[in-house]
Amino acid sequence: MDWVYFEDIELHQKEQLGEYTVDKEEAIELSRKWDPQPFHTDEELAKSFPSGGIIAPAIYTIGIVNRLAVQGDSVVAAMAGFGWDEVRFPTPVYPDDRISILAECVEKRESNSRHDAGIVCSLIEVKNQRSELRLSFKTTILVEERPH
């Protein structure tokens, strides 16, 4: 596994983080504890909601993004996270959806407070097997510079 340092990241560089099949039991288990809304936890009740059935909670889909981001051959040397912007759920993520994740660096700048790191903002797009956008957000992180 190779570390990707601040200098290695190019503006508008795109990277496929991989694919993942949404697992109903996994999504329900996470939801029962951390997002116990009926449309995430109860297959019968979920039918009466706009989603028409059980859907994955945002923290599950973001969790898949997090997991795939550190499982690749090259992993960004993240030191901390500052926040997320424009987190959108345009259409729900359903069980058995095969999602793919694309990351694009949309901003990078030096840190004002640290000489060993820079700030990178990436746009994350999660699409399903029909290339429909299911979740998108911008994440801003502190990335280590290449050690001298």
Place this chain on the structure above:
Amino acid sequence: MDWVYFEDIELHQKEQLGEYTVDKEEAIELSRKWDPQPFHTDEELAKSFPSGGIIAPAIYTIGIVNRLAVQGDSVVAAMAGFGWDEVRFPTPVYPDDRISILAECVEKRESNSRHDAGIVCSLIEVKNQRSELRLSFKTTILVEERPH
């Protein structure tokens, strides 16, 4: 438990969602699966990161917000979520922090597409026991109108 419908929510109305003590084992368990960064999962490695120790991942803190939001005496009749804005982690959430959560309705409007629901945007603020802001975000949801 009472449902809070769209008509019941007033602009700039604030509500305490409750308090929760951040549990290190719970945060690590969630992180191992859904946010496996060393500063979330490894107590020794975490010491060399800006946080100086293990910190809770954002999805755990947001999970606590979700859980407290549905455990109260009055629960918003949420039908779906549209997204989050300005999700900020100004300072980390550490194990054993006692966090309290405040929700304020910052926008409400009728839905263009549904006659049985409206759209509510709430600002969520998570503070620790010293009233330091640890996480904030705006969440926009579809809320059921009171059934006739």
